[in-house]
Amino acid sequence: MKVVRRYGKASGQCINFDKSSLLFGKMINATTRQEIKDALGIQNEGGMGTYLGIPEDISISKCKLFSFLKDKLMHRVNGKEVLIKSIMLALTTYVMSTFLLPLEICENLASVIAQFWWSSNPPKRRIHWAKWETVCLPREEGGIGFRMIHEFNLALLAKQLWRLVQFPDSLVARVLRGRY
Known part of the structure; x- marks a missing residue:
């Protein structure tokens, strides 16, 4: 509870214990789980929902975890x-600014975008008139300027690393330093 209170003071956020849930690893036995629940006053166990659009339970394979991105993308793209x-x-x-996506997911996302780009009717497949790498080139080099998804993912993660190096006293840098 000290840690939870300290977090509340540091972040200015109040924790709603009625809406909160706990996520335990597989190695935590039932007795320890119940002791933690009782100490915190939180009886809900999580892991099935989402938080900020990301599934709470990240213990499954990354390909399965991030497959929701392809589905979301297919349903949203209309132009x-x-x-x-x-x-x-x-x-x-x-x-992508938080996790390194597996190459398979990056390729799936690029495939969805490419299929949509080359088709007049999104469910129908059409001929791809240029390689995806060519389409992703800047306009000055003959491309359209789409992003290579894996490289964009790496760039966003590099930006986070740069922030950690530039601001070693930031809250996230202190938390990561304390944890790792």
């Missing part, structure tokens, strides 16, 4: 270039 760029960025930027 062409502008929508692809804005929707792709809006749907995936937060996740």
